[in-house]
Amino acid sequence: MVNIFSRGIVKSNKIFHEATSFMRVLPDFLIIGNSFCCKTLFYDHMVQHPLILKNLREETAFWGGHFDNGLSWYRSNFPTKLHKKIVEFVHRENAHVGETINIPIRNIPERIDKILSKPKIIVILRNPIERAFVRYLADVRAGLEERSFEDALEIPKPKSEILKKMKMNEIKGVDENASLYITGSIYYYDLKRWSEFFPIDQMLFVTSEDLLNQPLETTNKALEFLGLESLKTIKKIGKNWEENAEKMNLSTREKLKDIFEPHDQELFNFIGKKFDWK
Numbered sequence: 112m113v114n115i116f117s118r119g120i121v122k123s124n125k126i127f128h129e130a131t132s133f134m135r136v137l138p139d140f141l142i143i144g145n146s147f148c149c150k151t152l153f154y155d156h157m158v159q160h161p162l163i164l165k166n167l168r169e170e171t172a173f174w175g176g177h178f179d180n181g182l183s184w185y186r187s188n189f190p191t192k193l194h195k196k197i198v199e200f201v202h203r204e205n206a207h208v209g210e211t212i213n214i215p216i217r218n219i220p221e222r223i224d225k226i227l228s229k230p231k232i233i234v235i236l237r238n239p240i241e242r243a244f245v246r247y248l249a250d251v252r253a254g255l256e257e258r259s260f261e262d263a264l265e266i267p268k269p270k271s272e273i274l275k276k277m278k279m280n281e282i283k284g285v286d287e288n289a290s291l292y293i294t295g296s297i298y299y300y301d302l303k304r305w306s307e308f309f310p311i312d313q314m315l316f317v318t319s320e321d322l323l324n325q326p327l328e329t330t331n332k333a334l335e336f337l338g339l340e341s342l343k344t345i346k347k348i349g350k351n352w353e354e355n356a357e358k359m360n361l362s363t364r365e366k367l368k369d370i371f372e373p374h375d376q377e378l379f380n381f382i383g384k385k386f387d388w389k
Contacts, residue, residue, distance in 0.1 A: 128167055132186035136195055140209040140231040140337055141223070143305070145295055147245045148237040149319040150211040155348045156322075156330040162206045162339055164190040164198065170211040174219040182226065207337050209233075214301040224308040232309055233333050236378075237319035238388040239296035239371040244359050247292050261363055264290050293370060299378040311382055318386050323351075 128135075142157075144150050151169055158165045166188050171177065173185040189208055198206045209230075212219065223230070237245075247263055250256035256263060302311065315336040321329045331341040379385040 128187040129184060131191065132183040134191045134193065135186045135189045136192055136208050137186065137189065137227055138208045138210050138230055139228075140207055140233065141227075142209060142211045142233045142235060142333075143214050144211075144235040144237075144319075145214055145242065145298065145301075147242050147249065148235050149322050150213075150235055152348060153233075153235055153317075153322055153330070153333070154209070154211050156326060156345055157209070157333060159330075159346060160334055160339060160342055162198065162202055162204055163334075163337075164195060164206055164208050166190070166208065166210060168210075170213075174212060174222050175216045178222065204339070207339070214298070214305065215295065217304065220305045220308040231337060232305075232314045233336065234302070234314050234316045235319060235322065236298055236316065236386070237296075238386075239298070239375065240359075240364060240367045240388070242319075243292040243296045243367060245353055245356075246295060248353070248356050260292075260359065263292060264363070264367075293367075296371065297374045299374055299381055302378070303381065306381075314382075316382055316384055318388075320387075 142150050142153055154169050157163050168188050171185060171188045173180065173188075177184070188210075195206050195208070212223075214234075243264075244260060247256060247260050258266075305311075315333060317329050317332060326347075327342065327345045330345055334341060375386075375388060
């Protein structure tokens with residue numbers, strides 16, 4: 112009975128949001144990166160600021176798989192204009208609305224450029240070696256992967272029909288059938304495509320490592336980018352299961368270092384910034 116009641120509340124809430132979509136705002140900033148680059152954690156830190164309004168969904172997936180749902184559905188995920196005005200009246204400053212977005216899908220930047228009005232873009236990237244391994248560990252935890260990490264790198268599974276429809280970027284020097292643990296951790300080609308619509312020198316770049324090790328300082332850097340005052344404290348969100356996860360073999364780490372290093376250098380040259388990825 113409780114579950115039925117809860118589902119009813121959720122469904123009613125969604126119906127209300129869609130019915131009032133015309134009264135809702137669109138995002139003015141985006142947190143972009145690949146999966147397991149800590150986008151959600153970053154968003155959860157940022158919405159602790161009173162002038163960052165929280166959404167119905169932190170990541171709508173509208174620009175990729177839900178684009179056919181239409182703009183009204185997309186708007187239904189965000190706060191109302193009235194709520195935004197009330198917050199701004201109380202704090203005497205502009206409030207902001209954002210969402211997180213995965214970067215690999217090809218047509219996302221073009222779609223965003225046609226609909227959103229010059230959103231500020233915050234890019235969060237993770238050491239590609241760590242990102243590949245954590246992605247693998249998450250698949251193991253979810254029961255989607257039974258092989259060793261080494262076998263998963265050498266003998267990738269066939270890409271699903273969904274991934275084929277997403278039209279992931281071709282990566283120079285990497286076989287199109289290479290493991291997604293590898294291709295999903297090469298960022299240069301995705302960001303190069305984004306730069307066709309949004310100037311790379313106007314984006315803010317941060318790393319997952321900085322967010323995990325210096326959450327307050329990294330969050331405040333993003334808030335300053337939006338023109339907001341800094342937070343004095345950050346409330347810790349959830350538990351980090353990665354801390355107790357198995358460790359990568361050193362020989363595998365060295366192999367991945369050789370694979371990623373030229374792509375990382377290409378990335379650093381492109382964005383004009385180097386990260387301390389070891």
